[in-house]
Amino acid sequence: MSNYPHIFRYLRPDLADWQGQKIVQAAELHLGLKTGEIRLAQLFSLAEEAQEEQLLAFAEACIQDPLTDQIEINQLSWPAGFASAVAIAQLPGVTDDEGRSAQMAWADFFNLPFEPEEQRIFSQTIYLIEKDLTAEELKALAQRLLGNPLIHHFSYFKAQEGGFDRPFYVPKVQIQANKERQLIDLAPLSDEELLRLSKEMVLALNLAEMQAIRDYYGSEAVQTFRATKGLPAQPTDCELEVLAQTWSEHCKHKEFNALIHYKNLETGEEKDIHSLFKTFIKGATDNVAASLAEKGNDWLVKVFSDNAGVVKATDKHLFVWKVETHNSPSALDPYGGAITGILGNNRDPLGTGVGGAQLLFNTNVLCFGPPNYNKTLLKGQLHPRQIMEGVVSGIEDGGNKSGVPTVNGSIVFDERYSGKPLVYCGTAGIMPYDYLGKNSWEKPIDANDRIIMAGGRVGKDGIHGATFSSIEIDEHSPMSAVQIGSPITQKMLYDFMRVATAQGLIKCSTDNGAGGLSSSVGELAEISGGALVQLEKVPLKYAGLRPWEIFVSESQERMTLVVETEKWPALEKLAQQYEVELSDIGYFTNDGYLDIRYEEEQIALLSMQFLHEGVPQKEMWAEWEKPELQEPELPENLEYNQLLLDLMSSLNICSRESIIRQYDHEVKGKTILKPLMGAKGKAPQDAAVLRFDFSDYQGVAVSNGIIPRYGDIDAYQMSASAFDEAIRQIISVGGRLPNMTENDDIFWSINDNFCVPDSEFHPEHNPDGKLKLAKLVQMCQALYDMASFFDIPLTSGKDSMKNDFKAEGQKISVPPTILYSFTAKMKDVRQTISAEFKMPGDLIYQLGTTYNELGASEFYQLFGELGANVPKVRKEAAKALYLKVMQANEAKLIASSHDLSDGGLAVALAESCFGGDLGANIQLDQLGDLTAWQLLFSESNSRFLVSIAPENQAAFEEIMGDAAFFLGQVSDDQQLTIQLGQEELIQLSNEQLETAWSQTLSL
Incomplete structure (x- = not known):
């Protein structure tokens, strides 16, 4: 047993342990290991004296669920029939959220002051295993499936008479204090x-x-x-x-602000680009802002200059929207990387302007290696399945435990993400226009305003996070870069900030993200002109941190608040009510310097001008050479039934329900269009729709566009297609394009997120760097063209470079990837349209034209082919179609609408059939002179599959004209039948389609 007083909590033996059952299945699937039954127990160890009577009373009141749990004090009876066990605890200094929560509960239960400066209750999980596993098998199970050596301590046990044969591990931080500053002499260095x-x-x-x-x-x-x-x-x-x-x-963002010498070997074009960001991203938004102003659509409030973009949402509220990435940490510790990604992104809207935005929803878009990856893992490389499970679990906890619904997302599988996943986390919030008459989106700071750190304490976790994420991962990547999030701590901070801002106690705020205090104070000090920080006043998780570590640590759940001196006492009192720790760590100045001190010693004195303007502009070279590709020759007599079933079960099309159901998309009660809808809750939707509040029916649609495989053929069209995909998803659910009329009150707010591999040319280490950079240039050009044409502004975003994994002389690089995360105002969420078919007898149409464009399609991937004819975006035709769809929706003529994307028309038909628990009889003759497989599986852009009531046919066809192609009718036989001429191509039941779609991905 542990030498400390302790409490064990475990599930009653007569109840099924579903967590254990999942581990049993995963062990056999991924490790080929038959474990027998696995059951979990939780251990809470107290690093202080406590009587058994105290422990029992506390456990029964605060730890035990009386309906499902049993508890034991200072012992754990080893149950009969179990031969081995693994115990997993956090390593010293790693955030132990359950232990900390138990410590807070202990203080409340015994009416004691909560003392956050020292953790005295520690938690760990014990896995009791039926089979007598070998030491090697226990280690593989623990480190591959149950935990991560970077953050966890593993203990292994075998059954002994009377229970466990030795004490359980309890973490203890032992760091030698070193307050000295070190000097680094750069002058003599070569x-x-x-x-x-x-x-x-x-x-x-x-x-x-x-x-x-x-x-x-x-x-x-x-x-x-x-x-x-x-x-x-x-x-x-x-x-x-x-x-x-x-x-x-x-x-x-040095590469996005670099001087790039671009050469196109296909066209002979050569040009110098002074900053991708200023030229294409800001340039496009400047164009859109001018166009919006011409028609009086002045809903843009703040772009690119704060933690999140801000637009006008209603007469009372602003809409605040940000999407970030957390790729590198998620490659090292998937759970920790993802939970800090979602919680860190929550703090961006929370710390925009004055701060205190009410968080509305979360999104997530994830790119993984295939879960059935069977190549030998390189040193330091985690299996893609382990990464996927950890990331999903982190996003689940980050959102669910914070009370923020996760409403929209996507998952992309590609072997090139097996070294480093891409983890995009988005958060939106709403914020009042003003707090007590002061504009909520502004950040006023004056000399002598106090610097207040709020929330969590500082530890070694997260040191070098910003610099670490700026380099490629290898087997030597630092453990200290891993951070562990605490959603409970952040929820308390969030609740406190909403009240404090409403009461006018906070002048402005920002989050402690990459770089911790160094970043937050350093950036805020630009506004006032300087700052003085006293590091000895920063609360620590444990002693022993060096001064510079305190300043740059990215320990989570922290905000930096700007507070006027006279308001500090009231703010401190409010924080005590919410059990949020505040620390006054200095004040802002206007002397032009960032002044960092520890006790009376000056640790740093940095010129603000050199700190923020002194970095040399990077110079890079890009060179585009068109790949030599051709369309493949496909086998004759294709079996279309089997091809469609194969597509439905393919990784990039199959159901994500096992993941979606882990996320709470209902909390807050504002979600109108959810990820899965329809009679059986199986119909995948194109976009999410939420209402802002319950006072009216105004709301927002949320979509995403990401198609990295198109970039293997044409990076420009990949970026343009992803942009178009995100637009048409919003149009599909009933949204409207912006700036069509004067004062239209329809905002659109986009985040662009670029994730690319190392694009800096080096003849030995990165010989294809010029080509990769050229792809990035083309992706940015497409963004500029699409945003300018559709009058849709970029309001925030992020770039993540160096997405490579290197080990043992090998490199795994992600494909150049862009995610567009779209939001658009819905004036009346009651007019939202879902994707599944509604009624037998409804008429089915394809809107938009199909082309011979299967390059990089999911269909070609079935044959191991890439192709050459990548889908193109025809902007003018797309916009004309979208305006017609908007008109038909305004007249309430469309019963269902589903955008055509991965897998083309055939996949959209299948999803609309089983999603609505109905069938369809389809004839393809009207669609044009293409082959059957081109009509069925082309992924041409700007297309929809819609159904309408028969009585609306004349009005609908009058609006749509030649953009609508009649396909057939919805049937009640729960079967999809597709013909071309007299040939029956497909006849499959909903059961066959849904089974193929549902069985590939389980989590």
């Missing part, structure tokens, strides 16, 4: 030594940047100034760390 230092310190700075820092500190003016301040000539460790964080790719 170029090679500068680069070595950057790598060893995980600064992620290139040679030009290291040279810029060396030259700055070597200048006579800087040396003279530092001497007058009693500072050494050499930079301190904290100064170097802060510069590295601020100059990181993650924070400064």
Whole structure:
């Protein structure tokens, strides 16, 4: 037993342990390991004296569910029939959310003050296993399926008479305190030594940047100034760390702001691009803003200059929207990476403007290697299935435990994501126009305003997160970059901030994300012109952190608040009511310097100008060469029934229900269109729809567009197609394009998220860098063209570079990927349209034209082919069609609508049939002079599958004209029948289609 007093909680033996059952199935599926029954128990160890009577009373009141749980005090009876066990605890210093929650409950139960500075209750999970597994089998089970060596401690046990044969592990942080600042002398270092230092310190700075820092500190003016301040000539460790964080790719977006020399070998075009961001992303939004202003549609409020984009939503509220990535942490610790991704992204709307936005919903888009990946894993590489399960679990806990619904998302499988997944997390909120008469979206800061840190404490978790995410992952990636989120802590912080902002106690705020205090204080100090921080006042999880570690740690659930001195007492009192820890750690200045101190020693003194403007502009080279591709020759006499079943069961089309059902998309009660709808709750929808509040029926539609495989043929069309996909999903559910009329009151707000592999050319280490960068240029050009044409603005976004995994001399790089996350105002959510067929006898139409465009399609992938004819976006035709669909929806003529995307028309028909528990009789003759497989499986853009009531046929066809192609009727026989001429191509029951669709992906 543990040497500490302890409580065991376990499920009653007569109840099924569903968590254990999932592990049994996963062990056999992924490890070929037959474990027999597995049951879970929870151990809570107290690092202080406690009487058994106290423990029992506390356990029965605060730990035990009296309907399902049994508890034991200071013992755990080893149950008969179980031969081995694994116990998993957090490593020292890693956030133990359940232990911390138990400690808070202990304080409440015994009416004691909660003391967050020292954790005294620790939790761990025990897995009791029926079979007598070998030591190697136990280790594989624990480290491959149950935990992660980066953050967990594993203990292994065999059955012993009377129970466990030795004490359980309890974590204890033992760090030698070291408050000294170190000086790093850059002056004598050669170029090679500068680069070595950057790598060893995980600064992620290139040679030009290291040279810029060396030259700055070597200048006579800087040396003279530092001497007058009693500072050494050499930079301190904290100064170097802060510069590295601020100059990181993650924070400064150096490649998106680089000078790029672009050459197109296909057309002969050559040009210099001064910043992809300014040229294409900001450039497009500037165009849209001007176009909106011409028609009086002035709903753009704040773009690119805060944590999230802000637009006008209603007469009373603003809409705040941000999507971020958390790729690198999720590759190391999938659960921790994902939960901190979703919680960190929650803090972006929460810390926009004054702060305190009411969080409305979460989204997630995930890119994984195939779950059946069977290649030998490289050193440090986790299996894609393990990554997927951990990420999904992290997103589940991050959203569900925070009370924020997860309403929209997508999952893309590609073997190129098997080294590093892409984990996109989005959050939207609504915020009042003003707090007590002051604009809510502004960030006013004056000299002498207090710097207040709110929420969690600081530890070693998350150190070098910003710089780490700016480099490729390898087997030496630092453990300290992993962070663990605490949704309960953040929920308390969120509730507190909403009240504090409403009462006018917070002047403005921002989140502690990448770079921690270094980033949040450093960025806010740009507004006032400087800041002074006293690091000894920052609350720590445990002693022993060095000053620079305190400043750059990304420990989670923290916000930085700007507070006027006279309002500090009231804010502190309010925080105590919400059990939120606040710390006054300094004040803002206007002297032009970031001044960091520990006790009386100056740890860093950095010029704000050099900190934020001193990074050298990167110079890069891009070169596009069109790939030599051709259309494949397919076998004769294709078996279309089997082909459709194969498509329905393919990884990128099959049901995600086993994942979707783990997310709460109902909490708050505002979700109108959910991920799965229809009579049996099986119909996948094109977009989510939510109402803003319960006072009226105004709301928002949420969609996403991501099609990375098209980039293997044409990166421009890949980006344009993803943009178009996100638009048509919103049009499909009843949305309307913006800026069609004056004062139309229809906002659209987009986040663009670029994730690309290392695109910096190197003749040995990255010989195809020029081509990869050229693809990025084309992706940005497509964004510019589409956003400008449709008058849809980019309001926020993110880029993630260096998405590569290297080990054992091999490199796995993600395909260049862009995600467009769209939101658009729905004036009346009651007019939302879902995707499934509604009534027998309804007429079925395809809207939009099909082309011979199966390049990079899911259909070609069945044959192991890529093809050449990638789907193109025809902007003018697409917009004309969307306007007609909007007109038909306005007249309430469309009963169901489903966009055509992966798998083409045949897949959309199948989903609409079994989703509505109805059938369809389809004739393809009207669709054009193409082959059967082109008509069925082409993924041409800007198309819909719709159904209408027969009595609406004349009015519908008058609106749609030649853009509508009649296909047939909805039937009540629960069967999909498709003909071309006299040939019957497909005849499948809903049961066959749904079975194929449902059985591939289980979690």
